[in-house]
Amino acid sequence: GENVEQHPSTLSVQEGDSAVIKCTYSDSASNYFPWYKQELGKRPQLIIDIRSNVGEKKDQRIAVTLNKTAKHFSLHITETQPEDSAVYFCAASIRGSARQLTFGSGTQLTV
């Protein structure tokens, strides 16, 4: 099955700085890569996703990049704000798997 590794497990940045979280996946058949944000005691919420036919996607201060050859994808948050503090999870889904998600172990971001 798919295996997703996420780094770092904790990340502390100054307000206004950028934050980068990296994930690697194992199965080359994976073609969908969402990122979820989870605030303390709340449910995970999708913040951005990317499909394997795209190399980069942006949404205001958030961007995701995908390198299919190296099997890794990254979340970039620019101009960080205190409300960005949360746990961020990456995930991968294999083509044809009814969108079963395999999650990384999470990154606690503190701004």
Add this chain to the structure above:
Amino acid sequence: NAGVTQTPKFRVLKTGQSMTLLCAQDMNHEYMYWYRQDPGMGLRLIHYSVGEGTTAKGEVPDGYNVSRLKKQNFLLGLESAAPSQTSVYFCASSLNRERTGTDTQYFGPGTRLTVL
């Protein structure tokens, strides 16, 4: 439109007791999922369903059973609870991408289960 809801929010069980967690969605989603979340391990898929009357095993199905008798509901059962099943359980749902072109999974608020 309530989205995805879960019942109950909290529950404490003794080892060997049984219980059922209920997930309901009002978005007419075909796909539904049950995940468990443990500290430092992210979310892991327990079981999922691609439509009414269908279920399938995920990554960690042992000790759990599920049923999807109605499209809007997905039930997760623990027949004989064990301390290792202490966790936060999240339900999620999504549309069928082949029909809608979207993959987004929407999560419920979670159920915190403690097994003593």
